[in-house]
Each structure stands twice: as C-alpha cells, then as structure tokens.
Amino acid sequence: MKGLWKNVAAASALALLGLGSAAEAKTQIVWWDFLAGGDGVRMKALISAFQKDNPDIEINATTLEWGVPFYTKVQTSAAIGQGPDVMTYHLSRLPLGVSTGTLRPFTDDELKSVGLTKDDYFASDWDAAHVDGKLYAVPLDIHSIVLYYNKDLLKKAGLLGDDGKPKGFDGLDNFNAALKALTDAGSGHYALSMHNGQPDGSSVWRIFYTLLSQQGGTFMKDGKVLDGDNLGKAEKALNAMANWAAQGWMPKNTTYPSSIALFTSGKAAMHINGVWEVPTMVDLAKQNKLGFEWGAIPVPTLFEHPATWADSHAFAIPNRKGNDIAPDKLKAVLTTIAWINKHSIDWASAGHIPAYKPVTESPAFETLKPNADYSALAKTAVFDPKSTITGVASPAYDAATNFMEPAVNGQMDAKSAIEQTRDELQNALQ
Structure with a gap:
C-alpha cells in the first residue's frame, strides 16, 4: 500500500509539472488602453474572444484615463523601460509620440508575418499612421x-x-x-x-x-x-x-x-x-x-x-528604453493586432468604420446601419495636421x-x- 501511494504521489507530481509547463507555455502580453463606455465593453469582448481562439496567448489588460494622462503615462513609463507590450493610440497623437521617442515602428515584414499589408487599409488612415515615412501604428478604425x-x-x-x-x-x-x-x-x-x-x-x-x-x-x-x-x-x-x-x-x-x-x-x-x-x-x-x-x-x-x-484608434508598441519587446511577445502582439483587425465587425457596432477594408467591404458591414450609410466618408476623411x-x-x-x-x-x-x-x-x- 505504501508503494501504491508513492506511485500515486509521483504521478500527481508529474501531472502538476505538466500543468505548470502548459501554463508557462502561454505568452503573456501587457495591454494598455483608454477605452471607456461602449468602446471599453466591446474591446473587452474582443479580447476575450481572441484568447479563446488563441489559448497560447494571455492578455493582461488595463484601462487608463483617456487624453493627456494616458499619453503622459505612456511617455514616462517608456523612458524608464517600463510600460505595456501593446497599447491603443490615436493616430492624431503619433507625431508627439515619435518626437519624444516613445513609439517603436513596425516593419513591412512584421505585418506580412500576420497577413497584413498596406492594401488592406484606407489611404487616409494608412498615411496618418506614418511619420517621416515609418509606420508607427496599425489602424483599427476611422471615427469621424x-x-x-x-x-x-x-x-x-x-x-x-x-x-x-x-x-x-x-x-x-x-x-x-x-x-x-x-x-x-x-x-x-x-x-x-x-x-x-x-x-x-x-x-x-x-x-x-x-x-x-x-x-x-x-x-x-x-x-x-x-x-x-x-x-x-x-x-x-x-x-x-x-x-x-x-x-x-x-x-x-x-x-x-x-x-x-x-x-x-x-x-x-x-x-x-x-x-x-x-x-x-x-x-x-x-x-x-x-x-x-x-x-x-x-x-x-x-x-x-x-x-x-477624422481620427483613428490604432495599436502601437512603446519604445521602452533598455527593455525592447522580446521576439515571442512581439509575435503575440502582432497576432493579436491582426486578429482584432480581421474581427473588427464587432468593433463597428460602436459606430466606427473598420480600417481593415476586407471587413468594411464585407456583406456583414453593408447591412450594418447606419454605419453603411456614412462609410463613404472613409475615402474623404481628413486627419489633423x-x-x-x-x-x-x-x-x-x-x-x-x-x-x-x-x-x-x-x-x-x-x-x-x-x-x-x-x-x-x-x-x-x-
């Protein structure tokens, strides 16, 4: 009997080790946003749905105060190597973020690795996401x-x-x-x-x-x-x-x-x-x-x-001084951004026009009222200087x-x- 309990204990220990390995296999990414009200509810639902589809990625999300407090916190945290792995950002505030060295640019190859290209986005949105020829954010919507x-x-x-x-x-x-x-x-x-x-x-x-x-x-x-x-x-x-x-x-x-x-x-x-x-x-x-x-x-x-x-909610990666985003976390962040873009019909229910054209041009969006009645403004949108x-x-x-x-x-x-x-x-x- 003593030997039996020893075997059971050993098996339990192995099982716990297995569970621990599975948990450790998850890539943890830290997420900051400024989304309150209906936007916040919808984004939380998208995050939950994403994690069900991607059980190997866990998002630790925090919502901070909109406006100046958010951008100040991002800037100060990045300067000391702290802060999130990914965050929401207004395209209209990219120039300030770039001028302070707060933002890390995306490369074409990084986007291609998760199936995103320039042609997937409206020209005005895509241009607003660039500063000095570099892409500093991936647009999620056009809101006007x-x-x-x-x-x-x-x-x-x-x-x-x-x-x-x-x-x-x-x-x-x-x-x-x-x-x-x-x-x-x-x-x-x-x-x-x-x-x-x-x-x-x-x-x-x-x-x-x-x-x-x-x-x-x-x-x-x-x-x-x-x-x-x-x-x-x-x-x-x-x-x-x-x-x-x-x-x-x-x-x-x-x-x-x-x-x-x-x-x-x-x-x-x-x-x-x-x-x-x-x-x-x-x-x-x-x-x-x-x-x-x-x-x-x-x-x-x-x-x-x-x-x-017009302006745009977008996703950006902070340029954390001395603490660059690790390759596994970068892959998880890119996967998250792409998934949410491709499922942004749910984000559109907040009134926004999805920046990802395959969603905006889909039959599901064409039947979404009143969004479809004003979607033409995506082609005539003018972003702040x-x-x-x-x-x-x-x-x-x-x-x-x-x-x-x-x-x-x-x-x-x-x-x-x-x-x-x-x-x-x-x-x-x-």
Missing part, C-alpha cells in the same frame, strides 16, 4: 463626425428623400435654408444641436476643421499656421458655424450631454457629433425611448470639396476652447478668434 437626423421632423419640413435620407443639403446656402425651414416648422424647436459649450472645444474643432478642409484649406504647412489665404478660409468656416447660433437655428453654450439630449428628446431635428454616439441612439431606439425614426449620414459638403475631420501641437487633447483643441468656441457663441468675432488661434499655435511651434 456625422449628421444625425430625425426622419419625422425632416419629412414634416419636406427635407426627407424617398430613400429616407436628407435631401437638398449640399452647399452652405442650401443647408442654411434647410436649417431655417426646420426651425420654422419645429414649433419652437431647434434645427440643429452641437456641443459648443464647456468644458472643451473638441466638437467645435472637429466641425471647424471639416469646413476648412471642404474649402481646400490647410491649417498648418511647413511650420506655418493658417498661412496665406488659409486664414480667410478659416474665418469663413467659423463664421458659418457662428451664423447657425446667431440665427437661432441652434442653441448657444451647449454642453456635450445637453447637445445629445436635445436631439434624443426631439427638441433638435439634427445633431452633429462623432460616430461613437451611434450606440446611444441604437440603445434608446431599442428601448422605445426615442419616439422617432433616426438616421446618420456624412456631414454635407457645404463648400467645394467633400471632406470630414501631423504636428506635436494638433490631435486629441492638444494645444489645437485648447485654442478651439479659448477662441473658436466663444466665436461660435457670439462672444467674439470670428476674425479675431482665428487670428488669436493662429498666433497662439504659431508660438507653440517655436
């Missing part, structure tokens, strides 16, 4: 601003086409006429709502940059901000927005939550905001809390060229808060606001 609309109110004003989409909106004069008609027909309701109040001018920047780009304007080039006739185009863009408020077609000093509530309560016929609010509309509609049919389309072309501000002072949570956004937003609300004339924006950002480049 869109025009949300109340079909019932547009139909009442004679502005809804047979296809269920707005009609007669192209051109600033036509759009303004539509805003007036919606206001006149709305029993005291607004034609449009947008976030144009505290705490920041992010929405004002996105709409301003859209209208500047539609004129063929360039915000920054060769180290000069709003040089030449771009200053006049910028003033024209800001004046257009200020006029909407001055005419009473949209309310002034509206906070972000209030701008959404005006639309979802039926008190504003249209709403300009990011695609990230699509889940809000979808959920309210499912709960029968909207009380009207809604849709979303690209922001109309109000000037000469179709163009819309490649600069350390532009992009999310940047000095350009601060200037929009300090100067552009007051101009939209009639507290400053557009010319002064644009000139002060130019001067402040030009000084920031020195």
